[in-house]
Amino acid sequence: MGKGGSVGADDERVQTICDAIRVIPDFPKPGIQFQDVTTILLDPTAFKHTIDLLVERYQGQKVDVVAGFEARGLIFGAPLAVALGCAFVPLRKPGKLPGATLSEEYVTEYSTDRIEMHVGAVQAGQRVVLVDDLIATGGTLRAGLDLVKKAGGDVVEAAAVIDLGLGGRQKLPEDLPLFVIVEKQLDE
Ligand SMILES: O=P(O)(O)OC[C@H]1O[C@H](OP(=O)(O)OP(=O)(O)O)[C@H](O)[C@@H]1O
Numbered sequence: 001m002g003k004g005g006s007v008g009a010d011d012e013r014v015q016t017i018c019d020a021i022r023v024i025p026d027f028p029k030p031g032i033q034f035q036d037v038t039t040i041l042l043d044p045t046a047f048k049h050t051i052d053l054l055v056e057r058y059q060g061q062k063v064d065v066v067a068g069f070e071a072r073g074l075i076f077g078a079p080l081a082v083a084l085g086c087a088f089v090p091l092r093k094p095g096k097l098p099g100a101t102l103s104e105e106y107v108t109e110y111s112t113d114r115i116e117m118h119v120g121a122v123q124a125g126q127r128v129v130l131v132d133d134l135i136a137t138g139g140t141l142r143a144g145l146d147l148v149k150k151a152g153g154d155v156v157e158a159a160a161v162i163d164l165g166l167g168g169r170q171k172l173p174e175d176l177p178l179f180v181i182v183e184k185q186l187d188e
């Protein structure tokens with residue numbers, strides 16, 4: 001698999017998905033153009049295209065685990081894991097997982113947060129795909145990479161439905177290739 005990438009420009013499914021994203025200005029604060037992915041979920045065609053494009057990216061690769069970020073990454077990661085026939089691991093906000101956890105702190109566009117993963121969810125040597133709805137600064141994806149590395153896993157690639165174009169992709173470490181479906185150029 002190459003060092004990340006995006007869907008072919010001629011794939012009309014991308015435009016269908018992009019058109020389904022509702023943009024809400026000044027939420028949660030002035031200046032933010034909030035990309036509302038719930039409207040993708042309202043459109044069965046757009047939702048299926050999104051999952052299909054992710055499946056096409058990873059089927060045939062040896063993926064042992066899909067790890068999805070709470071909350072919106074869970075929505076896109078779980079169906080991908082089912083389609084690939086592999087395990088799904090939720091990366092959750094602090095205090096939500098009942099078992100022993102590994103934890104990583106990170107900074108997002110408008111907050112400092114922490115994500116946790118169950119100890120034992122990812123085994124040493126397993127090949128992992130990280131899934132989220134979008135990348136802004138890249139802080140969340142970097143934290144996910146660190147969590148999986150702590151467990152001895154090997155992150156094959158990170159996948160995001162949307163890249164906001166805020167430079168997050170450029171800030172990702174060399175060993176974290178990124179696959180994106182919809183590329184935006186926001187100037188938040
Ligand atoms: O690239 P970054 O700057 O890290 O930002 C991207 C993250 O921000 C959002 O999560 P958030 O926790 O804000 O919202 P959610 O709970 O609705 O998923 C989004 O779902 C990504 O996980």
Ligand SMILES: Nc1ncnc2[nH]cnc12
Nearest residue numbers: 032033034035036109136
């Ligand atoms: N502009 C944005 N829209 C939706 N989710 C986000 N998370 C961080 N920035 C965001």
